[in-house]
Amino acid sequence: MSTGSNAPIIIKRKKVIAGGGHHGGAWKVAYADFVTAMMAFFMLMWLLNATTEQQRKGLADYFSPTIPINRVSGGGAGAFGGDNIFTEETLAQSGTGVSQPSDGSDPLRSESDAAGDAAAAQVAALRDIEAVLMGQGGESMLSDQALRHIITRLTDEGLVIEIFDLPEVTLFVEDTAIPNPVTAEIATIMARLFAAVRNGVAIEGHLSAKSLLRVDNPVWELSTNRAAQMRLMLQSGGLDPMRITRQTGAGDRESAVRDATAPRNNRIEVILLRSDI
Incomplete structure (x- = not known):
């Protein structure tokens, strides 16, 4: 007797997973x-x-560009107004003549341009002094310890070099005008750098305020004496005394930070003045 007709039928279902495979990168x-x-x-x-x-x-x-590519916009389609920078030298040789008669001076150069160039040269010279002092283009002439006491800024008056106390290291012996070695180092380097220009120099002494009021508070005399000591150190370093145009002591009246009693306010500001103002 045959049993083939009674064999069970097996149905196999294949599970398909949608979305499988490569998803992209x-x-x-x-x-x-x-x-x-x-x-x-x-x-x-x-x-x-x-x-x-x-x-x-x-x-x-x-990363701050300061050199313009072209001072004025040209009227032509090409660079430099459709002309080249050697126009006056080449037109006569090409047979077209010069653009306009010349008396030996540059007809395109006005007095305002000359004044602007002089001001730009002044700023460039001050920035060069600043870069060398702070080591912006490489290694500084000052030690790393001395650099911690200095910050510079370029103002309308000139290059302000601010030399200030640190909590652990002061510029002068406490409550005196006797300079510490770091102050003498800074003054010597500044005198050497200032010899590269002829600008006048101004010196201002500043002090921090005392937390307690004193009857005999010598802030005016001390700030003036410290400014005078900086002047003497600059002169000893080779600075011409005739270039010193101003020496003042501001006492504790001009704080550099909000806290008037902070050591940061004990400072000397040496200003390399602009000669074009």
Whole structure:
């Protein structure tokens, strides 16, 4: 007797997973951008922590273009108004003659241009002094310890070099005008750098306020004496005494920070004056 007709029928179902297989590589690009951004962020944090204020200022100045490509807009389709920078020298040789009669002077140069060039030259000279002092283009002439006491800024008056106390190291012996070695080092280097220009020099002494009122508060005399001591050190370093145009003591009246009693307010400001004002 045959049993083939009684055999069970087995049905096998294949499970199909929708959406399987390759999904593309967009997520890899997004992840790489994320990793790059995080690396850039941590590098920025490291630079902010590892550099001084002067070095950060040098980096900012490096990425700030200050040299114009062309002073005025040209009327032609090409660069320099459709002409070239040697027009006056080449037109006569090409047979077209000069653009206009010349008496030996530059007809395109006005008095305002000359004044602007002089002002720009002054600013450039002051920036060069600042760069060498702070070591923005390389190694500074000052030691790292001395650089911690200095900050510079360029103002309408000139290059202000601010030399200030640190909580652990002061410029002068407490309540005296006797300079500490770091102050003498800074003064010597400044005198050497100032010899490269002929600008006048102004010196201002400043002090921090006392937390307690004193009947005999010698802030005026002490700030003036410290300014005078800085003048003497600059002259000993080789600065011409005739270039000193102003020496003042401001007492505790002009604080550099909000807290008038902070040591940061004990400072000497040496200003390399602009000669074009």
